Amino acid sequence: MRDPSRPASDLLLQVEDLKVRFHTLRGVVHALEGVTFHLRRQETLGLAGETGCGKSVTARSILRLIEPPGYISQGRIAFEGRDILKLSQAEVRALRGSQISMIMQEPKMALNPVIRVGRQVAETLLIHQPGLGRRAARAQAVEMLAQLGIASPGRMARRYPHELSGGMAQRVMIAMMLVTRPKLLIADEPTSALDVTIQAQIMELMKDLIREIRTSVLMITHDLGIMAESCDRVAVMYAGSVVEEGPVRAVLKNPRHPYTRGLLKTVPDNANPDQPLFSIKGNVPSLLRPQTHCRFAPRCEEAFDRCREEVPPMYSLGGEHQAACFLHHRAAPARPAGGVGAAEAG
């Protein structure tokens, strides 16, 4: 986790007003409607939200891996000051894997079934340092596996993916992604395919390793427990935009957007097991129309007229905490709705 004594200006990643569209047979899907957030060096930012809210699309946009029929229609993704969206194909490829990596959800699907895992980890190195040589790459791969708490890494390197358990496969995956010591790691629900006991182990390992190689992490998850454990800040997404953002404690303890509140209420209460499970009424809105008002308004119990007419801007709520909800209209806007500008607000 982040060392609080570091200055606040060392931005690693800045996503501004990112819009992604998908052309489908039923029309244009407005998957992302002006996503804005930032990530500092050595910080872990959690990206929360239900299925289909655009978390993974955001992640793939950062690596510029949105495939047709999807495309990034607008926005800026600054990585160390360089706009990823303006780089050439070759420049983006040079970033992928060496500077920015992504851990996938299903570790067993993400490993090539016919190649020994050691070679797969070594291949990451060889992609970016072709001069390294197979032998040296392999040695580094084995070392990386050892760092992930694999008892006999040399033997593990000679195995095929089908010989591994889910937890082991995820360790190999993490090794593959971190062996080049990237500056940014995107973890797309890294533990949701694992069972609960392994989840904790993997999270611990990841946390240690991340601290050691000083990587920033964009943690995509819908598990609020994992988020509370491992993130410095969180951004909550709903239907293609960030609705609330702030330090993890502030957001989880004192959620200011009705959607975040609803999301937190859905966590089962272990103290009162007899209580029926809570669910937010209504359905996720169709993304076929561009955003003209608060997309959560139809499901929001506190919605009023303005919510159905305008897109709410981000309101600053003290510190770094901000929410896109007209309930806070008396607070100063942190930035105009869907607008461009630094998300730094005091």
Place this chain on the structure above:
Amino acid sequence: MTLPPPGRSLDKEELRRHRRRARRQFLTDSLILWRRNPLMIIGSLIILGLVLVAVLAPFLATHDPFDQILADRLLPPTAGRWFGTDSLGRDIYSRVIYGARVTLAIAFLVAAISTPLGLIIGVVSGYIGGALDELLMRCSDIFLAFPKLILAIAFAAALGPGVENAIVAIAVANWPSYARLARAETLSVKNNDYIRVMRVLGAGRLRIMVGHVTPMCLSSIIVRMSLDMGTIILTAAGLGFLGLGAQPPTPEWGLMVSDGRDFLVDQWWVSTLPGFAILVVVMGFNLLGDGIRDILDPHQRQGR
């Protein structure tokens, strides 16, 4: 942080033993499936025989295949001349034996040319997609629109007669089926997570196609190739028969069949016996190919 022990892991010896056992299991299973398929045994024996005959031709032949003894022309099969002689007095048995070399060379070379060609075109087409895919596949459609033999005849006629040109002609007529197969495999593989991971890691197209897609296409291409062998030989014989393939005095089976046309009624052996060799070898390859497909089919292995 202290790590929890990652479960009891097998030690090196044990792991190696397991793997060796699995490999042995695979081989014995294959052997069992092979033994249970009498047609495949026949096919394998025929092809084994063909290879042996080709290798040992000088020892098996009773006469020089090119030696013309006009006094002995059109002799019927006898104890000394097992298959009789042709219109130029050459020993047909010896010519059939040497013909195995020509046939095998044609089949091997056609496979060696058309399979990689089809594989490369198919993988590129499937992986890159878009306009290139459209172009390459419409191209293969044009080739597939003609019967293979007709296409091979056209190419052979354009290139001029000769064994080498026949090989090129057949290979050119053959690649589209491999390209189609490789493309289909590529399409099913390319959206797998592990290919996505390679892209996330910054791997270029060439690395992904060569290192991760092509190996996945190989098994079905190999099966297809073994099934195609018979057709290749038949096409080669057809070209030889029409005078577009091997040229006299090459002891090529198709050519020999053609030579005997004029004597079909009175000296049946001149055409029939080389024709019989074609029949046996093509059948052998077909039986073998069918058998290989069955053995490599994982469904066959279960519950047996």
